[in-house]
Amino acid sequence: MKIRIVALLVLFLASSSGLVAQDSKFLHAKMNVMIFEKTSEKNGDKVTGITEKTSEYSTNIVLEIYMGNILSQIDDRNISDSSYYRQLLVMQGDSYFRVWDYTKGTEPVISELNSIKLKETVKREGLRGCSKSTSQETWGLLYNAEYSNEVKSQHVVVSVKPYFMEEEIPALSMKPNFYTLEIRVPIIPELYGRNYSDNHDGSAQGWNYVSCNMEDAHLPSGGFVPYAEDCFYQPSNDDKVSLPVIPTKLLDTYLLNPQGSLNLNLHGTAFRSDDYKDLEITMDIRLVLSPGITEMVEKEVAVAMEGCSELGVGEQGQVTASGKPEGVKLSLLGRAARNAHS
Numbered sequence: 001m002k003i004r005i006v007a008l009l010v011l012f013l014a015s016s017s018g019l020v021a022q023d024s025k026f027l028h029a030k031m032n033v034m035i036f037e038k039t040s041e042k043n044g045d046k047v048t049g050i051t052e053k054t055s056e057y058s059t060n061i062v063l064e065i066y067m068g069n070i071l072s073q074i075d076d077r078n079i080s081d082s083s084y085y086r087q088l089l090v091m092q093g094d095s096y097f098r099v100w101d102y103t104k105g106t107e108p109v110i111s112e113l114n115s116i117k118l119k120e121t122v123k124r125e126g127l128r129g130c131s132k133s134t135s136q137e138t139w140g141l142l143y144n145a146e147y148s149n150e151v152k153s154q155h156v157v158v159s160v161k162p163y164f165m166e167e168e169i170p171a172l173s174m175k176p177n178f179y180t181l182e183i184r185v186p187i188i189p190e191l192y193g194r195n196y197s198d199n200h201d202g203s204a205q206g207w208n209y210v211s212c213n214m215e216d217a218h219l220p221s222g223g224f225v226p227y228a229e230d231c232f233y234q235p236s237n238d239d240k241v242s243l244p245v246i247p248t249k250l251l252d253t254y255l256l257n258p259q260g261s262l263n264l265n266l267h268g269t270a271f272r273s274d275d276y277k278d279l280e281i282t283m284d285i286r287l288v289l290s291p292g293i294t295e296m297v298e299k300e301v302a303v304a305m306e307g308c309s310e311l312g313v314g315e316q317g318q319v320t321a322s323g324k325p326e327g328v329k330l331s332l333l334g335r336a337a338r339n340a341h342s
Contacts, residue, residue: 027063027258029093030288031156032056033183035231040278041126049126049142057118057226059156063093063289065255071162071175072252082174085162090179091255096155096188116151116185118226122204130212140207147202147219154226157184163245178245181266181285185226231281232270244268244285254289262289 034056041049067073069088079085095116098108122145127137163180206217232241244266254262263286270281 025065025067025255025258025291027065027091027093027289027291029061029063029158029290030058031061031158032058032286033226034284035227036282038280040280042277049124051122051124053120053122055118055120055226057116057151059095059116060114061093061095061156061158062097063091063158065091067255070252070255071179071248072256074175076175082164085176086164088162089159090162090251091158091160093158094155095157113152113155113188116154116156116226118149118151119147120149121146122220128207129209131210132212141214143204143206143217144214145202145204145217145219147204149201151226154185154187156226157186158182159184160246160251162248163243165245175248177248179248179251180243180245181287182230182232183227183285184230231283232268238273240269240271242269244283258289258291260290263287264289 034054037051037053037055039051039053040047041051066089069090071085071088071090095114097112097114101109122143123141124143125139126142128140128142129137159182160179161182162176163178164176165178202219204217204219205214207213208215232243246264246266251262251264266285266287268283268285270279272279272281
């Protein structure tokens with residue numbers, strides 16, 4: 001397609017012009033995330049309620065590779081402390097894609113948001129009573145819901161960083177053998193609450209104490225959106241968290257010469273407990289990487305790039321064109337991702 005050719009041509013010209021110091025590449029990623037949560041409410045040693053929630057969401061992402069941070073390319077003879085590796089960002093991407101032409105103003109000429117396709121099911125069990133019975137409450141289904149949503153007021157930010165496993169005791173210059181994948185799904189301020197409603201559909205049933213039956217109920221308030229923060233965030237040392245990890249050798253080999261596609265199937269778990277509840281989380285991530293920029297690039301890019309005499313990658317992963325017209329800027333990452341890297 002012409003759109004894809006133009007996008008790849010931009011990167012080719014930037015590289016061949018000598019203006020790019022081979023310090024970044026770009027990948028397209030298809031991502032599917034499935035999260036299972038089990039919350040057990042308790043009173044002392046007695047479980048008073050169990051809620052199970054399964055969330056699945058998918059989207060497309062543009063990823064930037066920071067080539068100089070790939071672990072296999074780092075000479076650890078120059079590294080005196082393993083903490084150096086913990087600060088590295090190897091790859092980052094966003095589902096929010098924008099293109100600026102500053103000759104036309106400060107607003108992006110293209111603003112493409114890959115919406116998040118979300119499906120969720122919720123089931124709650126616990127003690128339930130009945131107005132028609134004098135017997136004690138019995139354990140049973142209290143609430144059951146299933147719904148889907150196309151989320152357009154959030155975007156997915158993915159980061160890949162070096163990670164030391166618990167069994168690894170880092171020596172002074174020891175490199176990690178794994179990367180970990182962090183996912184955030186923050187709100188887009190300029191879209192949230194501005195007639196940019198999310199489309200959702202679903203059904204729910206809840207226990208009715210009066211009729212003693214399951215009846216139609218409202219969908220859960222605050223639903224329809226994925227986790228805003230990474231669900232493996234570890235606020236307490238008592239948490240038992242196993243992060244989704246990628247072997248460095250596997251990913252490095254692909255990032256240095258990305259040809260074809262790389263399918264990553266990642267798994268992580270977390271267990272948190274306090275006096276009132278236990279929370280178990282399981283996450284399965286499928287990430288399919290392929291070279292180049294996604295076909296989100298519109299024909300305006302081709303028009304904007306006509307007559308450009310120079311192309312190069314500027315700060316924070318932006319491909320900049322100068323010449324005629326001046327000021328065209330192709331942003332490959334969303335604002336949150338760029339700020340996180342800066």
